[in-house]
Amino acid sequence: MESDLVEVKKWLLPLSWLYGIGVSFRNAMYDMGIFKSQSFPLPIISVGNITCGGTGKTPHVEYIVRLLCKKHRLAVLSRGYKRKGKGYKLASLNTPMHAIGDEPWQLRHKFRNIYVAVDENRTHGITRLCNDSNTKDVEIILLDDAYQHLSVRPGLNILLVDYHRLITNDELLPAGRLREPAENKSRANIVIVTKCPSGVTPMGFRVIQKHMDLRPYQKLFFSTLRYGSLKGLFIEEERELESIKPQESVFLLTGIATPKQMRQDLEHYTKKISMLSFPDHHAFTAGDIRKINSTFETLPHPRIAITTEKDATRLIYADGLSDELCDCLYVLPVEVEILRGEAKSFNLEITNYVLKNPRNISVAKKSNDH
DSSP, rough: TTTTTTOOGGGGHHHHHHHHHHHHHHHHOOOOOOOOOOOOOOOOEEESSSSSSOOOEEEEEHHHHHHHHHTEEEEEEEOOTSSOOOOOOOOOSSSOOHHHOHHHHHHHHHTSSEEEOOOOSHHHHHHHHHHHHTTTOOEEEEEEOTTOOOOOOOSSEEEEEEETOOOGGGEEEEEEESSSSSGGGGSSSSEESSSOOTTTOHHHHHHHHHHHHHOOOEEEEEEEEEEOOOEESSSSSOOGGGGGOOTTTEEEOOOSSSOOOHHHHHHTTOOOOEEEEEEEEEEOOOHHHHHHEEEEEEETSEEEEEEHHHHHHHTTOSSSSOOOHHEEEEEEEEEEEEETTOOHHHHHHHHHHHHSSOOOOHHHHHHOOO
16 A cells, blocks of 8 residues: 555654745745756756655666666766765776665666766766766766755756655655655656556556646656566575575565665565665664674575675674574565556657757867867
């Protein structure tokens, strides 16, 4: 059921109203031109959300990367959440994870033929990508988690909304998890309701469509997450999810915003699941590693440990994981599937925008010279 994860702390609503005044004032400054928004002479695609965390940004960014990277020189620009350091940094395969953040590191290693950069100042980051000698051939820039970065005016704005936490039923921070009022969804060209379960009926889709109340110029799509084969993190071995037997114990280790759905999905294979959850983007300490080892050790044989791709970027550098855990620790990759047979239509929205807005090299050069 949609919005089954919405929890509003009503006693904090007065603070949410104050927060809302601040957000509305800031946005009004951009609307009136007091704060400046900058456009750029190449396709800029923004993927973001209004809700704090957990809408599936990284799998959707990867979907667009796969769609575009074979024919275009593509760059992904992120703020590099929880990285050590500030300013612009272009990632290489040798860049340590802590210098750019877990999600950019994951993207850089999954897609070797794209640029991945981080900069908390998106305007500065785009300018560097367009003009630096080693990246100036970039044709498209994909902004990860930039819906609130009004200093950049993207050509295509994609808003992600979690099926289980519809923004129309949520409240502003701190009572709810909205970063800005739900009506600001009007800035989006495309809205995707993500993480839809397999059993949504046509009537269910229509109910959500009515709830979202989009404007005529906005396109609405629905997506779900599909799991790939389990891949050993420390061992070169793969196994299918279907190979998990009902009698097998699963140790689910996560540091993501919403791990509940992942556990429910794994319960289709076994009910013997022990989950240890940490906050999103959590940096594992020595104490955490001891707790992870001891929790896994309590599980009866046969047993398997499963983690996410994002957590794997941090666990692979963690010291102290037991040999027993390392020998059966697998990563569960996820990919996006556009539902209702609309994948072709969604892909065309992206590719047509890119084809109609190719990079104007001469304009970029003149801007840089000026």
